[in-house]
Amino acid sequence: MANDPNDEAQWWAEFEQFGEESVRDSLHDGLFPEAKRQLAYRWLGAEAQKRLRREERSFLYLKLTLAAAIVGVGVGIIGIPRSPLRRLIMSSTIGRQASSNACALAISANSPG
16 A cells, blocks of 8 residues: 555655654654664664764864864974974073173172182
């Protein structure tokens, strides 16, 4: 007996409304007539494919995020020696060392000894 397309559309919408777990439970309990049971298996297969695509897409986003983080860290490490901030810090550190060396020299020159 051929299935009525209206029945199939109605059943499909019903499956969407109830969700995978409920449809699976109803299948295992034998609550569906044969035509609806076959459609339920097709619907569950389609839902499994959707879920698999979502999981694959999520995993791809995870890998891309990890790659971007690694690239960001690499760029940061490479950029530190070239950054103006580092030059400023190094020049002020060198300047402080030079002035402290000059002070030490002046102290030692003035000290009796």
